[in-house]
Structure formats: structure tokens, C-alpha cells
Amino acid sequence: MTTMIGYCRVSTVEQADSGLGLAAQRETIQRYADAHGWEVEWYVDAGHSAKNMDRPQLQAALDRLNVPAKRRDVGGIVVAKLDRLSRSLADFASMLEYARGRSWSLVAIDLGVDTSTPTGEMVANVMMAVSQWERRVIGERTSAAMQAAKHQGRHMGRRSALPKATADRLLELRSTLTLAGTADTLNAEGHTTATGTAWDEHKVCKTVHRLARDAEAARLREAVLAS
Incomplete structure (x- = not known):
């Protein structure tokens, strides 16, 4: 049996x-x-x-x-x-x-x-x-979407991961503080950048824009998979 x-x-x-x-x-x-x-x-x-x-x-x-x-x-x-x-x-x-x-x-x-x-x-x-x-259809759609994003100046590849708690705190501070004030507060609270370095005005500005682009890229991927 x-x-x-x-x-x-x-x-x-x-x-x-x-x-x-x-x-x-x-x-x-x-x-x-x-x-x-x-x-x-x-x-x-x-x-x-x-x-x-x-x-x-x-x-x-x-x-x-x-x-x-x-x-x-x-x-x-x-x-x-x-x-x-x-x-x-x-x-x-x-x-x-x-x-x-x-x-x-x-x-x-x-x-x-x-x-x-x-x-x-x-x-x-x-x-x-x-x-x-x-799998092939999703791959083709994702590839087309990434090419379109690349032509528009968006980045959809992997980067060093910024802890969510740090990203959330950065956006919270930036809503009320200057770039310099945000950097100083993040450093004082012990938050580092994704590569483990200290914050400055340039890094705060660059990261804020990156987080916005990543949010848009995530929305684009979801739209592609759902279509």
C-alpha cells in the first residue's frame, strides 16, 4: 500500500x-x-x-x-x-x-x-x-517600467537600506526643521545614514528626494503587477 x-x-x-x-x-x-x-x-x-x-x-x-x-x-x-x-x-x-x-x-x-x-x-x-x-509577462512589464523610469531620471535598483525608523524620523524632522537642523537632530539621537556615516545638509536633502523616488517606484511596481 x-x-x-x-x-x-x-x-x-x-x-x-x-x-x-x-x-x-x-x-x-x-x-x-x-x-x-x-x-x-x-x-x-x-x-x-x-x-x-x-x-x-x-x-x-x-x-x-x-x-x-x-x-x-x-x-x-x-x-x-x-x-x-x-x-x-x-x-x-x-x-x-x-x-x-x-x-x-x-x-x-x-x-x-x-x-x-x-x-x-x-x-x-x-x-x-x-x-x-x-513570469515572462511580469518580467517584460517590469523591464519596460524600469526603462521608462530610467529615462525619467528615476532609480529603481537596490541601495543600502536605511532603517525604517530612521527614514520615518528624518521625514518627521524635515517637516518642521531646516536641513541643518534635521541633520543635527538625527546625529544627536544616534541615527546614521544607510552607509553608517553622520548626517549633513547634503545627505538629508539627497535622502529625502531618494525616499520620495523610492515611494513612487514602489507604487509603479505595484501598478505593473496589478495590471
Whole structure:
């Protein structure tokens, strides 16, 4: 009899304590497993979001799957809903490719993805194609937006990070003080620039303009991704 990993996740500690969200996921997975004659071993991340794949139990499950097929004691991983595994289609597509390369099954019951079956494999292929198309379109839009911003004199690359508390304090001071007064107060309070140096009038002026440009660049990126 095939043994599958049943993976469950809830985002908050409150949901974990109540057990309701986990119970519903377990019931869905168990019912599907019973219909396919599978045994289930459970891995549960309680109080973890799906913003990335860095979750203890998910990584433990993937480590168990990431062994040669002859030594692997489980056939794959099953989730009740895709968003329990990942909210990113790109991440899910990457995991599908990972599973295919290592010959284990990935099942997302709500979407009908079950790479142990021909139909489920077809659905997975469609999802991977859509994800690849989405990544290329977003990349092209972002590139076009960055080129337009460059022509307008905006900078959209990475810089040394200024702590948010320092940036907020700088803008607060600058709303009532001169450039020199802002610099003096920041230095007196122990705030440094992004590169760790002391403030002066020129650095205050330059940083204020940069923060404004960065805010506009962030708004532009969001507009591109939402379009």
C-alpha cells in the first residue's frame, strides 16, 4: 500500500488551537486517500503563512521526499487546497517540476492536480505553462517600467537600506526643521545614514528626494503587477 505525506497548514496560532481548520483539511485528505487506497503520514505547520516555502514541517516533508526512489518510503505529498502549500503559482510550479524530476507525486485536491494520474498530470502541465507565461509577462512589464523610469531620471535598483525608523524620523524632522537642523537632530539621537556615516545638509536633502523616488517606484511596481 502506498504511503503519502498529508500536509496541513493554518496561518495563526488561534486557528491551530481551535483545530477546526486542521480538522477540515485532514478530513478532505483522508477521504481522498481512502478512495485511492493510500496510507497517510501527517505533517502540520501550525501558525505559519504561505508567503514562502520556509516552514519547518514542509521542509521536513520535502527532505523525506528528496532521497533516491529506491530508498524513499513515501510516494508523495497531498494537500487539501493549493493555498495550504503555497499562495504563489510560481512556487507551486517549481515544486511540480521538483516532484517530476525526483519521481514523486504531488496532489492538490481542490484543483484536481494529482501527478500520480494521467489527468492530474495534464492539469499540472497546464498550470506550469501558465506560470511560465505569467513570469515572462511580469518580467517584460517590469523591464519596460524600469526603462521608462530610467529615462525619467528615476532609480529603481537596490541601495543600502536605511532603517525604517530612521527614514520615518528624518521625514518627521524635515517637516518642521531646516536641513541643518534635521541633520543635527538625527546625529544627536544616534541615527546614521544607510552607509553608517553622520548626517549633513547634503545627505538629508539627497535622502529625502531618494525616499520620495523610492515611494513612487514602489507604487509603479505595484501598478505593473496589478495590471
